Amino acid sequence: xxxxxxxxxxxxxxxxxxxxxxxxxxxxxxxxxxxxxxxxxxxxxxxxxxxxxxxxxxxxxxxxxxxxxxxxxxxxxxxxxxxxxxxxxxxxxxxxxxxxxxxxxxxxxxxxxxxxxxxxxxxxxxxxxxxxxxxxxxxxxxxxxxxxxxxxxxxxxxxxxxxxxxxxxxxxxxxxxxxxxxxxxxxxxxxxxxxxxxxxxxxxxxxxxxxxxxxxxxxxxxxxxxxxxxxxxxxxxxxxxxxxxxxxxxxxxxxxxxxxxxxxxxxxxxxxxxxxxxxxxxxxxxxxxxxxxxxxxxxxxxxxxxxxxxxxxxxxxxxxxxxxxxxxxxxxxxxxxxxxxxxxxxxxxxxxxxxxxxxxxxxxxxxxxxxxxxxxxxxxxxxxxxxxxxxxxxxxxxxxxxxxxxxxxxxxxxxxxxxxxxxxxxxxxxxxxxxxxxxxxxxxxxxxxx
Numbered sequence: 001x002x003x004x005x006x007x008x009x010x011x012x013x014x015x016x017x018x019x020x021x022x023x024x025x026x027x028x029x030x031x032x033x034x035x036x037x038x039x040x041x042x043x044x045x046x047x048x049x050x051x052x053x054x055x056x057x058x059x060x061x062x063x064x065x066x067x068x069x070x071x072x073x074x075x076x077x078x079x080x081x082x083x084x085x086x087x088x089x090x091x092x093x094x095x096x097x098x099x100x101x102x103x104x105x106x107x108x109x110x111x112x113x114x115x116x117x118x119x120x121x122x123x124x125x126x127x128x129x130x131x132x133x134x135x136x137x138x139x140x141x142x143x144x145x146x147x148x149x150x151x152x153x154x155x156x157x158x159x160x161x162x163x164x165x166x167x168x169x170x171x172x173x174x175x176x177x178x179x180x181x182x183x184x185x186x187x188x189x190x191x192x193x194x195x196x197x198x199x200x201x202x203x204x205x206x207x208x209x210x211x212x213x214x215x216x217x218x219x220x221x222x223x224x225x226x227x228x229x230x231x232x233x234x235x236x237x238x239x240x241x242x243x244x245x246x247x248x249x250x251x252x253x254x255x256x257x258x259x260x261x262x263x264x265x266x267x268x269x270x271x272x273x274x275x276x277x278x279x280x281x282x283x284x285x286x287x288x289x290x291x292x293x294x295x296x297x298x299x300x301x302x303x304x305x306x307x308x309x310x311x312x313x314x315x316x317x318x319x320x321x322x323x324x325x326x327x328x329x330x331x332x333x334x335x336x337x338x339x340x341x342x343x344x345x346x347x348x349x350x351x352x353x354x355x356x357x358x359x360x361x362x363x364x365x366x367x368x369x370x371x372x373x374x375x376x377x378x379x380x381x382x383x384x385x386x387x388x389x390x391x392x393x394x395x396x397x398x399x400x401x402x403x404x405x406x407x408x409x410x411x412x413x414x415x416x417x418x419x420x421x422x423x424x425x426x427x428x429x430x431x432x433x434x435x436x437x438x439x440x441x442x443x444x445x446x447x448x449x450x
Contacts, residue, residue: 032340032359034333035427040407040416041160041271041365042310042336044288044328045096046318048084055328057416058160059088060313063099064111065145065166072113072141076148089158092415096273096311097153098163099145102128103170116141119183123169123176130175134182139190142166143197150201154209157411161273161311161365163239164198164213167191172241173214173222180221191223192231199234206381207367207408210271212237218260225259232266237365240274243312244281246296248303268308269384271365275313285317288331301334305361305385310336337364338421339380341403342388344434350374352395352436354403358383359421366409368418372396376406403432
């Protein structure tokens with residue numbers, strides 16, 4: 001029986017020896033190659049649609065507060081949400097959910113429970129019902145919803161992200177300029193309470209369902225605009241409602257001010273999302289066409305790398321019929337994480353050292369392990385774009401090993417899979433077959449022992 005050495009020494013030996021046993025001996029080359037799929041938690045996002053199903057991993061829904069809570073003093077009816085999740089899951093996708101109280105252009109536009117105290121809000125010549133945020137009954141109703149929402153859906157694998165909606169137009173945490181009075185917008189203190197209830201309700205561990213907050217929360221009217229750092233250590237992501245807009249990366253743009261920049265640095269690895277700005281980019285789907293900059297200079301892939309973007313709402317592109325599957329796929333693949341195997345070496349009869357690089361533009365928002373038939377190991381969610389990690393993976397003595405990924409936020413029965421971005425990988429099954437000589441091992445002395 002061969003002596004099993006310290007696992008760390010094994011891995012160092014694998015990397016330093018001049019004659020490692022690599023899987024490119026008869027197996028797929030260790031080079032990046034895009035597959036014909038969109039990885040889970042990434043890519044372009046559509047409002048509910050059955051079109052272009054093969055190039056979507058997620059669909060979006062606004063949840064009208066009154067649709068599930070007709071009366072603040074009454075009970076909940078989640079049937080509309082459950083029906084949406086069932087339809088999305090049936091198409092092999094996951095959902096992004098954002099609760100709203102009022103949102104022009106979406107259904108009736110007004111979704112305040114009938115017994116909620118509201119004030120008139122004028123937008124684009126129409127009047128909507130904005131909660132009277134200074135009223136304690138309104139605050140209690142909002143928190144009642146958040147708590148019940150989290151309890152019901154925090155463990156639901158049909159959901160990819162939760163948006164911390166409810167405040168402002170479309171839940172985007174702004175009133176399109178204001179006015180931001182005590183009655184028209186939640187106070188900084190109550191914003192903090194809402195944000196904390198979302199985060200704590202859905203979970204604050206690495207594999208908890210991620211909650212996302214509009215980047216407008218870092219402006220003067222938002223909680224983070226006050227410079228309060230009490231939530232800086234929490235796990236949540238941001239959502240930029242106007243991606244690819246002109247001068248997005250300009251030094252004078254508010255996004256480059258001290259507080260938004262600080263929040264980007266703190267939360268870049270937490271599954272950032274956004275929406276292509278509507279006028280002349282989202283509404284006509286032009287973000288899909290090269291150079292993917294909507295005429296504003298910074299391409300989608302450059303912007304995605306700069307902010308760590310995993311996904312972007314750009315629905316009309318998927319439903320207009322103007323763009324091919326190939327165009328939609330190529331544009332969606334400009335966002336998100338990608339994992340490429342760069343090497344594999346045998347450590348002993350029961351383990352491989354697999355080198356994985358993040359060849360995408362963002363972190364994985366959830367833990368991802370590397371697996372064989374013998375089990376899984378590691379966590380790729382901490383792997384930044386361009387970085388590599390060596391993972392000690394359990395394996396059989398066979399010279400042929402089948403590598404794949406596992407993520408706790410994915411239903412194993414779903415067709416959604418994290419796929420290897422390697423030439424020769426099986427995109428449909430999400431697997432990568434590697435060939436390794438089963439009779440050779442690399443030990444701490446740097447030599448092969450037969």
